[in-house]
Amino acid sequence: MADAGVPLTGDGILVERARAGDRQAFGELYDCYAALIYRHAYCIVGDRQGAEDLTGQTFLQALQAIDRYEERGIPFRVWLLRIARNLATNHWRSRRNHLSGNNGSENGGPFPSPELLCEAKQLGEEVWRAVRHLRGDQRQVIILRFLDGLSYADVAQVLGKSIGAVRVIQYRALSALRRALEDGDLAHTRLGSGRLSRSA
Amino acid sequence: MPTLALALADCLEALEGNPADLEACIAKYSGHQEELDALLHVAKTLKEPPVKAVPRDGFLDDLRSTLMKKFPPNHATGGETE
Numbered sequence: 001m002a003d004a005g006v007p008l009t010g011d012g013i014l015v016e017r018a019r020a021g022d023r024q025a026f027g028e029l030y031d032c033y034a035a036l037i038y039r040h041a042y043c044i045v046g047d048r049q050g051a052e053d054l055t056g057q058t059f060l061q062a063l064q065a066i067d068r069y070e071e072r073g074i075p076f077r078v079w080l081l082r083i084a085r086n087l088a089t090n091h092w093r094s095r096r097n098h099l100s101g102n103n104g105s106e107n108g109g110p111f112p113s114p115e116l117l118c119e120a121k122q123l124g125e126e127v128w129r130a131v132r133h134l135r136g137d138q139r140q141v142i143i144l145r146f147l148d149g150l151s152y153a154d155v156a157q158v159l160g161k162s163i164g165a166v167r168v169i170q171y172r173a174l175s176a177l178r179r180a181l182e183d184g185d186l187a188h189t190r191l192g193s194g195r196l197s198r199s200a
Numbered sequence: 201m202p203t204l205a206l207a208l209a210d211c212l213e214a215l216e217g218n219p220a221d222l223e224a225c226i227a228k229y230s231g232h233q234e235e236l237d238a239l240l241h242v243a244k245t246l247k248e249p250p251v252k253a254v255p256r257d258g259f260l261d262d263l264r265s266t267l268m269k270k271f272p273p274n275h276a277t278g279g280e281t282e
Contacts, residue, residue, distance in 0.1 A: 124248030
């Protein structure tokens with residue numbers, strides 16, 4: 001519940017209305033964040049069916065737990081992303097437990113599907129394909145920062161780490177992506193081709 | 201390495217805020233200029249989300265309908281009707 005004297009944001013007002021029984025308020029929260037959660041889920045699991053399942057489970061859990069959400073200190077979208085992260089973590093843990101061998105899944109990530117391998121024709125696609133091979137915490141930081149646009153503070157809240165740790169993980173993740181891309185065909189045509197363009 | 205992590209975070213904030221400040225930011229870390237350039241280039245490519253990160257037609261609407269039906273009956277006292 002909101003504390004007296006602490007003003008609620010737009011999301012906070014919608015949450016209060018949803019708790020009071022206003023179904024439309026929950027619908028408005030869904031409309032605000034469904035695409036974001038789907039995009040996040042897709043980049044975590046790497047396929048459409050998995051992304052749809054994770055998005056649905058995230059909002060279902062949010063619906064069931066909305067009475068326990070406290071706006072103070074954590075924005076609603078960060079709370080949603082934390083739910084998605086926990087669900088994804090449980091999903092991969094369960095999947096690992098069912099694998100007889102440890103075929104490269106120790107990083108907590110899926111294998112890229114043939115469909116994804118075929119579609120990776122642009123640099124952005126190649127980079128995102130490489131993201132799916134990062135360690136779990138590195139993949140999460142890249143997705144939360146660059147796809148979801150979260151601040152360091154919000155990423156730290158989702159992952160339960162310090163801001164300094166998030167910065168270090170970000171550095172390691174980008175370094176790993178650089179190495180991965182330099183090991184591929186892009187090495188000499190894109191990433192190794194001189195200084196960063198600053199026009200963007 | 202923490203120094204480089206901080207330098208990278210600093211320059212990424214410049215890139216996200218005012219790209220014109222990026223040159224000055226990188227110049228502050230002259231010993232790491234080449235590595236920062238390469239890492240920032242990778243970061244720029246991440247601004248373009250994967251093509252298939254867009255949901256198929258109808259998925260979000262279908263999920264919305266499903267969630268609205270699951271809204272607890274004792275809560276369904278206000279808002280939209282279906």
